[in-house]
Ligand SMILES: O=P(O)(O)O[C@H]1O[C@H](CO)[C@@H](O)[C@H]1O
């Protein structure tokens with residue numbers, strides 16, 4: 001028997017309409033907050049706060065550190081939507097539910113999505129508190145959010161994934177980090193289904209595959225955002241050294257505490273990036289960054 005067909009586009013359009021009717025204007029920039037990063041939303045001015053539970057068809061987060069509110073406001077002159085909390089595959093949702101907020105952003109007319117995530121640092125030089133800007137990813141969930149019949153109102157059947165994370169936006173992030181004296185480190189994110197953290201052997205495998213950081217989110221959202229025609233920038237905060245790197249156990253409390261601690265640092269970078277993106281010529285790179293090579 002075939003699975004029932006859910007009209008995702010119709011659902012996302014209804015959710016988007018509800019949000020549009022709740023706010024004076026919808027900004028073209030959205031930010032998704034990862035584990036422990038809820039407090040970044042405190043920097044949003046003139047915020048209209050919409051609990052996820054009030055938005056038609058929106059799921060509700062079950063994980064500690066994911067508040068479950070959608071905010072529409074601004075950081076200085078930059079208007080933005082903030083998703084205070086996300087959904088994960090390990091919560092038991094199918095990936096179309098995990099990524100439903102991306103579809104809603106698509107129907108709201110959002111052009112750019114900035115994803116943030118708490119991650120384990122695999123690469124030897126990465127330490128808790130480091131900020132990684134994703135240059136690419138490994139989808140190791142064993143599923144794809146675009147599986148099933150393709151709705152051409154949402155995107156094409158076979159979307160290109162050569163540059164999931166916009167090179168231009170990555171250069172902006174690096175440049176703004178440099179201005180602030182913050183090292184924004186390029187890296188590859190491996191997405192596993194979770195919810196158990198990795199074994200040391202799994203981390204060695206991920207290292208051999210070319211992963212720099214590991215987490216249980218971000219990638220399905222990035223795939224759907226690209227399918228929906230949005231530009232993506234993603235920051236992975238290193239909250240802990242990955243399993244076996246230091247030999248110490250990992251806990252979600254450690255992840256949340258590290259996220260909280262790094263909130264001011266990430267907030268500074270996000271503010272500058274948002275201001276650059278809200279400025280019409282804002283993603284234009286300086287001469288220095290134009291010569292910046294392929295390692296962003
Ligand atoms: O990716 P975010 O939501 O930031 O959270 C990360 O931290 C949690 C584990 O501590 C997992 O959910 C993992 O994906």
Ligand SMILES: Nc1nc2[nH]cnc2c(=O)[nH]1
Pocket residue numbers: 118119120121192194196197198214215216239240241242243250255
């Ligand atoms: N899979 C995974 N997710 C994380 N989120 C934060 N730290 C980690 C980690 O070490 N592994």
